[in-house]
Amino acid sequence: MLKVIAEDFIKPDRIGIVTPLYAELVEKTRQEPLCIAYDLFVDQKDAGHFVFIEEWPDRAALDAHCRSEHFRRLVPLINRHQRREGTFILMDAFAS
């Protein structure tokens, strides 16, 4: 299991432009056969701070997602409206 947090920082006046792009990205990604979870959230203190919480079976599944038609088409369109570069963290479940 691979958990991912991916954060985007969008210019405040561009939120209306990216919203349908994010909606399509979520819808299409959830249709990927290897997608376990792909949920998008918005920071309560910053409406341009978008946070994906994702779950994939493994790194190969994430890499396939990043090669998908919808990812390669939509992510560059979203990134035109960034105010700074996004971040991501790949994580394993905590094991005590």
Added chain:
Amino acid sequence: MLKVIAEDFIKPDRIGIVTPLYAELVEKTRQEPLCIAYDLFVDQKDAGHFVFIEEWPDRAALDAHCRSEHFRRLVPLINRHQRREGTFILMDAFAS
């Protein structure tokens, strides 16, 4: 619904000390009646970077968690071993 990401940054030589404290915090928090999800992950690139992904019905439930005996006892014990202050984000679900 309230989604929370809380990140802790622990000194590398203290990971063994905080691990049982995190394990108890997760176990006790999941027993709280209002806890929907409370999952802990570790950054694949930084074994001292611990990331909670939480879900609560509302802010009052999160506040009650922060007032719980286990939170008030364990979090200060964990924080003794921080290398820098933790961060948190409170989020709403994305609505297209």
